[in-house]
Amino acid sequence: xxxxxxxxxxxxxxxxxxxxxxxxxxxxxxxxxxxxxxxxxxxxxxxxxxxxxxxxxxxxxxxxxxxxxxxxxxxxxxxxxxxxxxxxxxxxxxxxxxxxxxxxxxxxxxxxxxxxxxxxxxxxxxxxxxxxxxxxxxxxxxxxxxxxxxxxxxxxxxxxxxxxxxxxxxxxxxxxxxxxxxxxxxxxxxxxxxxxxxxxxxxxxxxxxxxxxxxxxxxxxxxxxxxxxxxxxxxxxxxxxxxxxxxxxxxxxxxxxxxxxxxxxxxxxxxxxxxxxxxxxxxxxxxxxxxxxxxxxxxxxxxxxxxxxxxxxxxxxxxxxxxxxxxxxxxxxxxxxxxxxxxxxxxxxxxxxxxxxxxxxxxxxxxxxxxxxxxxxxxxxxxxxxxxxxxxxxxxxxxx
Numbered sequence: 001x002x003x004x005x006x007x008x009x010x011x012x013x014x015x016x017x018x019x020x021x022x023x024x025x026x027x028x029x030x031x032x033x034x035x036x037x038x039x040x041x042x043x044x045x046x047x048x049x050x051x052x053x054x055x056x057x058x059x060x061x062x063x064x065x066x067x068x069x070x071x072x073x074x075x076x077x078x079x080x081x082x083x084x085x086x087x088x089x090x091x092x093x094x095x096x097x098x099x100x101x102x103x104x105x106x107x108x109x110x111x112x113x114x115x116x117x118x119x120x121x122x123x124x125x126x127x128x129x130x131x132x133x134x135x136x137x138x139x140x141x142x143x144x145x146x147x148x149x150x151x152x153x154x155x156x157x158x159x160x161x162x163x164x165x166x167x168x169x170x171x172x173x174x175x176x177x178x179x180x181x182x183x184x185x186x187x188x189x190x191x192x193x194x195x196x197x198x199x200x201x202x203x204x205x206x207x208x209x210x211x212x213x214x215x216x217x218x219x220x221x222x223x224x225x226x227x228x229x230x231x232x233x234x235x236x237x238x239x240x241x242x243x244x245x246x247x248x249x250x251x252x253x254x255x256x257x258x259x260x261x262x263x264x265x266x267x268x269x270x271x272x273x274x275x276x277x278x279x280x281x282x283x284x285x286x287x288x289x290x291x292x293x294x295x296x297x298x299x300x301x302x303x304x305x306x307x308x309x310x311x312x313x314x315x316x317x318x319x320x321x322x323x324x325x326x327x328x329x330x331x332x333x334x335x336x337x338x339x340x341x342x343x344x345x346x347x348x349x350x351x352x353x354x355x356x357x358x359x360x361x362x363x364x365x366x367x368x369x370x371x372x373x374x375x376x377x378x379x380x381x382x383x384x385x386x387x388x389x390x391x392x393x394x395x396x397x398x399x400x
Contacts, residue, residue, distance in 0.1 A: 037394040042350055042381040048332040050364065050371060052325035053271075054263060058254035060274065060305065060316045062245035064220055067228075068093065070235045071213040072101070081242065083227055087218040094241050096214040105211055108204035115197040119190070128197055132190045141179070141186035148172070148179035222246040250312055252283065252303040254320050258292060261299035263324040270303050272320035274312065281305055285322065330363065331372040337382040338362075338370060339389075347376065348383040350395055355383060357391040 074096035081093045113123035119130055132138050155172035158164035226243040229235065252272055256264055266288055272281045283303040292299055301322075305312065337347050338360075345362050348355040363371035376382070381397070383389060 037353070037396040038389070039396045039398055040350075040386070040389075041384045041398050043334045043337055043384055045372065045376045045378055045380045045382055046332050047329055047378045048369075050328060050330040050332065051323050052328045052364070053321040053323045054256060054260035056254035056256045056270075056301070056320045056322055058252060058318055058320065060312055060314050060318060061251045061253050062222075062225075062247050062314045063249050063251050063304070064222065064244075064246035065225075066219065066244050067240050068216055068219075068242045068244055070096065070216065070237060070239050070241065072096070072210050073234075073236050074098075074100070074214060075234045076229060076231050076241075079227065079229075079231055079241075081224050081227070083224055085224045087222060087224060087244070089218055089220050091218045092215050093218055093224075094216040096216075096235070098211060098214040101207070101211040101214055105204070105207040108200070108207040112197070112200040112204050115193065115200040118193050119197060121197075128194075128201065130190075130194060132187055135186075135190050137186040137189050138183070141183040145176070145179040145183050148176040152176040216241055218244060220244075220246050245314065247310070247312075247314060248308060249304045249306045250314060252281065252305050252318060252320070254301050254303065254318070254322075255293070255296065255298035256301060256322065258297045258299070260322075260324075261292065264288060264299060264301060264322060265324075269323040269326065270320055271323075272303070272318045274316050274318045276316065277312070281318070331376060331378060332369045333360075333362075333372045333376065333382065334369055334384065335367070336384045337386065339386055348386045348389050348391070349376070350381045350383065350397060353395060355386070355389055355391055355393045355395055 076094060077097045078095040079093070080091075080095070081087055087093065116123055116125075116128075120135055121128070121130065133142075152169075152172040152175070155164060155169040159166050159169040222244050223246075224242055225245045228240040228242060233239075235241075252270070254270075254272075264285065266285050268285045270283050270285060272283075274281060283305055285301050286304045287302040289300040303320075333347060339346050339348070345360045347358050347360055349358055350356075358375045360375035361373040363373045365371070383395070
């Protein structure tokens with residue numbers, strides 16, 4: 001319904017009075033003030049002991065790996081080992097049929113006996129020492145020579161006395177010269193028979209060696225990696241029987257890059273991580289190749305790794321670090337103080353109560369610390385957990 005003018009005027013006066021009362025009742029807003037310093041924890045940049053090492057990769061290899069093969073031909077009579085078997089040095093692993101080689105030994109023994117008999121030596125003795133003067137051939141020739149000398153002297157005396165003719169004396173002289181030649185011939189015959197005796201002795205040793213080669217023995221303590229043939233097979237010279245490996249110790253064969261090769265020395269400490277093994281292997285460099293590999297331009301080194309519990313397997317891949325400077329020192333920065341973004345590494349130091357940003361060049365890294373090559377100095381305090389911190393922020397340092 002329509003309002004009268006007096007009513008509207010009274011309403012306006014009441015609104016103005018109410019607004020004035022509200023303005024008097026409202027408190028004044030606080031004046032803006034500076035933000036409180038940020039509370040942070042800090043750590044000290046220290047010059048710490050930090051060994052220097054170079055990387056290497058490689059694999060575990062058997063200390064020895066050989067393929068056992070035959071030295072004499074023959075039919076395989078027996079195999080005495082299987083894949084995975086542990087064998088000892090001298091243990092018989094295979095046997096060839098030996099009857100033919102036994103007969104060869106008997107024939108060689110008979111030939112040796114005949115050679116000894118020609119020299120007058122007993123057949124059942126192993127002593128081949130002989131004085132040529134003691135042989136029958138030399139004694140006979142010397143006796144003939146003695147008789148010829150006596151005949152020559154007698155004929156010469158009779159010829160001087162005119163009893164015999166000069167022709168008889170000449171004949172006796174010729175017989176003497178012939179007897180001398182027969183004595184020389186006897187010495188040469190003894191020398192030839194002694195040479196034949198030595199030959200027969202060698203032939204007997206060869207026959208015995210061939211007989212012994214019908215039994216193939218393990219050349220070292222190890223394990224059978226593979227069996228390469230079976231009983232009944234006829235094997236030629238050089239036919240493979242087994243692959244045998246020696247796995248305690250193992251060889252850790254590593255390749256070092258050309259850039260780091262000059263720092264590697266025999267005796268340096270090595271730590272290696274092998275696939276499938278929780279703990280690291282430790283050892284020392286035992287051997288270093290004299291030259292870089294032509295194709296890969298890497299230096300091959302070896303570490304001997306004992307494995308008494310047979311927990312390692314040859315062929316396993318390994319990543320290693322070779323310690324080339326165990327006492328080197330460097331600036332150490334806690335990982336908690338490192339801020340990385342978009343490929344840049346930085347940290348914040350405390351200077352005059354405020355944060356100051358530093359760009360860093362880093363070196364080696366570990367789980368809890370990194371090496372600082374430039375950007376910080378020893379003794380400076382760096383802010384921990386500074387991911388959301390900027391430069392110039394007021395700080396309140398909390399030291400534990």
